[in-house]
Amino acid sequence: xxxxxxxxxxxxxxxxxxxxxxxxxxxxxxxxxxxxxxxxxxxxxxxxxxxxxxxxxxxxxxxxxxxxxxxxxxxxxxxxxxxxxxxxxxxxxxxxxxxxxxxxxxxxxxxxxxxxxxxxxxxxxxxxxxxxxxxxxxxxxxxxxxxxxxxxxxxxxxxxxxxxxxxxxxxxxxxxxxxxxxxxxxxxxxxxxxxxxxxxxxxxxxxxxxxxxxxxxxxxxxxxxxxxxxxxxxxxxxxxxxxxxxxxxxxxxxxxxxxxxxxxxxxxxxxxxxxxxxxxxxxxxxxxxxxxxxxxxxxxxxxxxxxxxxxxxxxxxxxxxxxxxxxxxxxxxxxxxxxxxxxxxxxxxxxxxxxxxxxxxxxxxxxx
Numbered sequence: 001x002x003x004x005x006x007x008x009x010x011x012x013x014x015x016x017x018x019x020x021x022x023x024x025x026x027x028x029x030x031x032x033x034x035x036x037x038x039x040x041x042x043x044x045x046x047x048x049x050x051x052x053x054x055x056x057x058x059x060x061x062x063x064x065x066x067x068x069x070x071x072x073x074x075x076x077x078x079x080x081x082x083x084x085x086x087x088x089x090x091x092x093x094x095x096x097x098x099x100x101x102x103x104x105x106x107x108x109x110x111x112x113x114x115x116x117x118x119x120x121x122x123x124x125x126x127x128x129x130x131x132x133x134x135x136x137x138x139x140x141x142x143x144x145x146x147x148x149x150x151x152x153x154x155x156x157x158x159x160x161x162x163x164x165x166x167x168x169x170x171x172x173x174x175x176x177x178x179x180x181x182x183x184x185x186x187x188x189x190x191x192x193x194x195x196x197x198x199x200x201x202x203x204x205x206x207x208x209x210x211x212x213x214x215x216x217x218x219x220x221x222x223x224x225x226x227x228x229x230x231x232x233x234x235x236x237x238x239x240x241x242x243x244x245x246x247x248x249x250x251x252x253x254x255x256x257x258x259x260x261x262x263x264x265x266x267x268x269x270x271x272x273x274x275x276x277x278x279x280x281x282x283x284x285x286x287x288x289x290x291x292x293x294x295x296x297x298x299x300x301x302x303x304x305x306x307x308x309x310x311x312x313x314x315x316x317x318x319x320x321x322x323x324x325x326x327x328x329x330x331x332x333x334x335x336x337x338x339x340x341x342x343x344x345x346x347x348x349x350x351x352x353x354x355x356x357x358x359x360x361x362x363x364x365x366x367x368x
Contacts, residue, residue: 015043022048026060034061041071046080054086076146081155084146088161091143094131096168151178156187163190172203183214191218192226199229199237208237219249224258231264243268259290266293275307286318291327294318299333302340316340316348323353334361 022036040048053072055061075083131139147165150158163178176197182190191214197203199211212233218226227249234246247268253261266281282300285293298318304310319337322328328337334357341354 015040015045015048018043019045019048019051022051026055030059030061037061044078046075046078046083049075050080050083050086053083079149079153081150081153081158084150085155085158085161088143088146088150088158088165091139091146092161092165092168094134095136095139095143098168151181154185156182156185156190159185160187160190160193163193167193172197183217186221188218188221188223188226191215191221192223192229195226195229199233208233212238219252222256224253224256224261227253227258228261228264231261254284257288259285259288259293262288263290263293263296266296273307275305279308286321291322291325294321294327295333298322299336302336312340312345312348316344316350320353323357328357 018036019040022033022040025033025036034052037048037052041052049071052061053069053075056071072083072086076087134142143161144165147158147162151162159178159182163175163182166172166178167175176194179190179193179197183194195211195214195218197211198205198207198214200206212230215226215229215233219230230249231246234242234249247265250261250265250268254265262281262285266278266285269281270278279297279300282293282296286297295318298315300308300315301311301318302315319328319340323337328334338354338358340348341350342358343349
């Protein structure tokens with residue numbers, strides 16, 4: 001039986017139908033999804049080419065990852081704006097190590113819906129093949145041209161990338177113009193960017209109320225960076241200061257996996273002597289991968305306090321997590337750790353673990 005018989009291609013040559021079948025099968029059968037998308041791509045459907053390129057190598061599509069860019073570049077060359085946006089972003093990443101417009105993209109999920117709604121969610125995709133072909137200036141020029149083409153077609157991701165390039169070039173007037181266009185069409189990161197713009201007191205037209213408005217719109221789309229922005233506004237800048245509202249925004253961000261919000265709220269609860277809640281939040285921050293949360297726990301248990309009993313074993317366990325993940329930094333923090341493993345209770349002494357760190361510090365001091 002041929003593949004065409006197996007998958008029952010429609011009798012007409014409607015490549016849009018085949019594309020839609022591919023999208024529908026993504027949720028239930030990745031092999032069939034791949035088949036239909038490939039058929040649509042062969043027929044010239046740029047949406048299929050883009051989707052194959054974007055999802056290739058992920059759990060959503062069994063297609064060789066190394067061939068992903070072939071499809072995306074092909075769609076871009078034929079004028080498909082989302083592909084142009086994606087490649088423009090990659091060119092900018094090649095051109096500068098300081099360019100990171102998606103630092104505020106908090107989406108951390110493997111669900112297909114989120115992948116389709118957030119075209120820059122992939123963290124495992126590399127742009128090494130693109131970067132290796134040209135100079136940084138050529139990468140920048142290509143990025144600018146492609147982002148402009150996508151932006152002028154009304155692609156909201158393209159408008160965001162184009163705005164980010166202007167922001168990178170310190171052309172705030174043009175950046176705000178394109179952020180605004182993208183934000184008005186519902187792009188959460190553009191909303192967040194506008195919030196940051198108006199919250200900056202060094203900006204001539206800074207306006208905390210406008211910042212709040214844009215942060216709220218982005219937060220309504222589950223952008224946790226915007227939720228932290230609202231926390232900062234309510235606890236420091238808006239009149240009157242509203243600590244409870246500030247806390248509520250952090251609490252809203254934590255279920256989305258925002259470890260920084262958990263840490264900020266833990267620190268706040270600790271200053272208010274809410275020890276039990278602070279401890280719970282530090283543990284949550286540590287679970288979410290926040291190394292400072294882990295450090296806070298290690299030192300809290302190492303030294304104890306009015307409401308926390310010293311527990312050298314727990315302290316040692318938290319320090320070990322930091323050491324194993326190369327996250328133990330800061331001179332005083334390292335000294336506290338070495339004091340515990342060299343001179344602490346017999347149950348937590350671990351000279352073998354601490355010695356390499358001690359030698360590293362000794363070497364650094366000797367060299368200076």
